[in-house]
Amino acid sequence: MSAQIDAPPRAPGSVAALRARFRDGKAALVGHFRTARPTTTAARQLLKALARHVDATLADLWAHAGMPPGAALVAVGGYGRGELFPYSDVDVLVLLPADAAGGDALRASVEGFITACWDIGLEIGSSVRTLDECLEEAQRDVTVQTALLEARLICGARKLFNGLRDATMQAVDAPAFLRAKTLEMQQRHVKYEVTPYSLEPNCKESPGGLRDLQVVIWVARAAGLGRTWGELAAKGLVTPFEASQLARHEGTLKLIRARLHVVAGRREDRLVFDLQTAVAESFGYHPTKGQRSSEVLMHRYYWAAKAVAQLNQILMLNIEERINGSEAAPGRPISERFLDRAGMLEVASDDLYQQHPDAILETFLVFAQEPGIQGLSSRTLRALYNSRGVMDGRFRRDPKNRALFMQILRQPTGLTHAFRLLNSTSVLGRYLWVFRRIVGRMQHDLFHVYTVDQHILMVLRNVRRFFIPEHAHEYPFCSRLAAHWDHPELLYIAALFHDVAKGRGGDHSELGALEVRRFCRDHGLSRPDTQLVEFLVRHHLTMSRIAQKEDLSDSEVIASFARLVGNERQLIGLYLLTVADIRGTGPRVWNAWKGKLLEDLFRLTLRALGGSHPNIDAEIEARMHEARQILALHTALPGTEEPLWRTLEVSYFARHEAADIAWHARSLWRHIETREPVVRARPSSVGDGLQVLVYSPDRPDLFARICGYFDGAGFSILDAKIHTTRAGFALDTFQVVSTRLADTSPAAYRDLIALVENQAAAALASDGPLPQPSQGRVSRRVRSFPVVPRVTLAPDERAQRWLLTVSASDRSGLLYAIARVLARHHINLQLAKITTLGERVEDTFLVDGPALQQPRTQLRIESELLDAVAAPA
Secondary structure (H helix, E strand, O other): OHHHHOOOOOOOOOHHHHHHHHHHHHHHHHHHHHHOOOOHHHHHHHHHHHHHHHHHHHHHHHHHOOOOOOOEEEEOHHHHOOOOOOOOOEEEEEEEOOOOOOOHHHHHHHHHHHHHHHHOOOOEEEEEEEHHHHHHHHHHOHHHHHHHHOOEEEEEOHHHHHHHHHHHHHHOOHHHHHHHHHHHHHHHHHHOOOOOOEOOOEOOOOOOOHHHHHHHHHHHHHOOOOOOHHHHHHOOOOOHHHHHHHHHHHHHHHHHHHHHHHHHOOOOOEOOHHHHHHHHHHOOOOOOOOOOHHHHHHHHHHHHHHHHHHHHHHHHHHHHHHHHOHHHOOOEEOOOOEEEEOOEEEEOOOOHHHHOOOHHHHHHHHHHHOOOOOEEOHHHHHHHHOOHHHOOHHHHHOHHHHHHHHHHHOOOOOHHHHHHHHHHOOHHHHHOHHHHOOOOOOOOOOOOOEOHHHHHHHHHHHHHHHOOHHHOOOOHHHHHHHOOOOOHHHHHHHHHHOOOOOOOOOOHHHHHHHHHHHHHHHOOOOHHHHHHHHHHHHOOOHHHHHHHHOOOOOHHHHHHHHHHHOOHHHHHHHHHHHHHHHHOOOOOOOOHHHHHHHHHHHHHHHHHHOOOOOOHHHHHHHHHHHHHHHHHHOOOOOOOOHHHHOOOOHHHHHHOOHHHHHHHHHHHOOOOOOOOOEEEEEEOOOOOOEEEEEEEEOOOOHHHHHHHHHHHOOEEEEEEEOOEOOOOEEEEEEEEEEHHHHOOOHHHHHHHHHHHHHHHHHHHHOOOOOOOOOOOOOOHHHHHOOOOOEEEEEEOOOOOOEEEEEEEEOOOOHHHHHHHHHHHOOOEEEEEEOOEEOOEEEEEEEEEOHHHHOHHHHHHHHHHHHHHHOOOO
16 A cells, blocks of 8 residues: 555656645545545555655755755654644744854745745744754743654754754753643643543544643653653563554554544544544444444544553653652552552552452552542553453452442542542443443433543532532532431442443333342342332433423322332432432533422422322412512512402412512512513522513413514523413513623623513514514534424323423524414413423423314424424525
8 A cells, every 4th residue: 555655756846836746646645545444554654655745845845945055944743753644734843053144045045935835735834943042942832842852854954953853852851841741731631621532522632632642752752761652662661562552542543533634624633523424434334223323433432542541641650750760769558459659559569450350449449548549550550451351250240349349339538539540440341341331432412411431420420429518519408418318329329320221222221220230139239229229220310301391380290200209218319319410411401490490399299208298279378478478578568469369370379489479469560450561570599590570461472472582682491481360461480591691790680681671571562473583503513413303292181281392402593483383373381391401402381272172283283393493404
């Protein structure tokens, strides 16, 4: 293959001829790679051939520009390594001698050379310096120093270049360089979410990407320890096996990055959703019944990135010890097997895990128990990396290891960090074989923003924080419940297994329940504890679904859920796991309104479990009494509420809390018979946003007009409570949020409230035709992983009203589009539950109307709704 992709022979000529030769030569190299088998060898040959092709072109341009004989053209940065990706920048240094003369003529030659580079299509990053200027700049900027470490002569004065290379190595302060590159790497990792498992990783910059391998070579080169994996192996910094693994995974990442450049047709180092499928297909991957082609590609990427992250950590610690001389420092013995070396946990012997496999899990138990330990030493990490073959079926069945794993779960401190280490060192997936299957598995539900294993560890962290007093301010109610929970490890086990069966096909909750039952049996849990954990895994989605989709004012909904949970212990465990699960899916999924719905469901169910059968009359009387007290506190005259309350049905009082009932009465007592729409707003009592009250003579298109206003004004509706009075007035309450509320100062709220009250009232007073809904743009993620729209219309349990459920990709204007269809068919809305799960919506409406009694009309309504919620082309 190498003969086929070698650069065309050099020949001097005009800039136009050079441009054509450069363009054609590069196109030939890339075209051959595009059609060749996607192997690491093919990628390596392409990168070297592209670098040689650019070398030849630059040398011709250098000669064409008439550069002085004492100057040198030097490749630096990534190009200096003699490798070039299809659309990477070409970084060069024009190195001038200290006594360079020529004035305007020299300047004109340099400018002509750089201009010619751009003219022929070479996107170069160039600098022009003398040797002394290079060294001065390198002392000020570690990035420049790094680029010079990889300097390579293209053409020109070799003696000048050799002087630069030697002076650069002499000027490097290895400890300072190591510190600077380590801090730079840590900062970069934070920028890219401190995980190799980002759903759209940057295969160059993300943790576990190519940059992590380059950092190792840079610091090793600065310390004079080697320039290649083979040289590092010769110096004892890596084993021959590790060197082969490094070369293998580096080849995989280079292959993926090169394919990504070719598919994108530009410099693109992020495996964005838009490109993942195309890159996967360029590898020859095809979708199967259980996996998308992009999932196969990403699984391969994640395994390589995880290995790179592990090896990077081992080598950086190793090099640090070598540079600082700490590898010979005495350690504090912890036990016969482990010692503390400068705050790092170290094995007493390199073959510890081969001789005593149970010491593998003991490592993480000691890590959690020893307060002064900050991490694992390079020696320990290397021993773990090289002992993966020991962790076989016998290892997993060993009673000693099962007892150690349970001890780790029961530790009062260090649990979250221990499990992150267990996963990052691949021990967790080898001990829990079922967990290994979901490492690096993507979730294409527009809901989760982490891979399955990272989501599970995030949920475990969230549950753990319920039991830590320092985090009580984050989840006050959860922390109060957790304080009385006697066996936290049961919740940790449920967190570990709740999504462990993702990606197998079938109901992952049911499959996960079977897996966790097997785990509990193997690890000696009692029957009651096993039943509890199995219940939590099987029903970990149930509480969220009921809270967000069903009418919590319906006593039968609460009674049915209470029968399902059975007892207070299972209710508490399910509530804690549900909150931790939602919080662990992504930063945009949780909000205070969802928290309130869950807490309301918890409290209502707890009351039902206590044997308190709902007495709707007593409940309503209590709410009315509390509302009167609130009105009195606001200096309302006695009887202020009566004109409004006489027009309201029992269902109104069942669905609204006392504070809302009092606010409605206080806002509307002067407007009971008004014919003009009344709109009142106030800051939401639940998180950011507004609570908006709409009171208006009812009409079929009223809900659509309300939604239309909110859509046009940039508000998202979180919840809607719809009520029609006996006098024929709509009394609706909405929870809305808006990007306008970034400023949460009282003045900003006052201004926004005044704006909403005036504009919404004017919009509702209009008699014109309903405007067309905005065709809101969908996100890149929605375009890449669209949700198939689903609409279901079924009678409720009493066959009096209908339950309409809509599932679709989220976009602005979606709710308004639904509302227009309902208005067109004169369908009355009783209740709306608006649920946004990341970038997917699952909305539930309780509706009635004569049109719903006719099967043919039902079909037409469902068809129109599907058209309305379909994502725009």
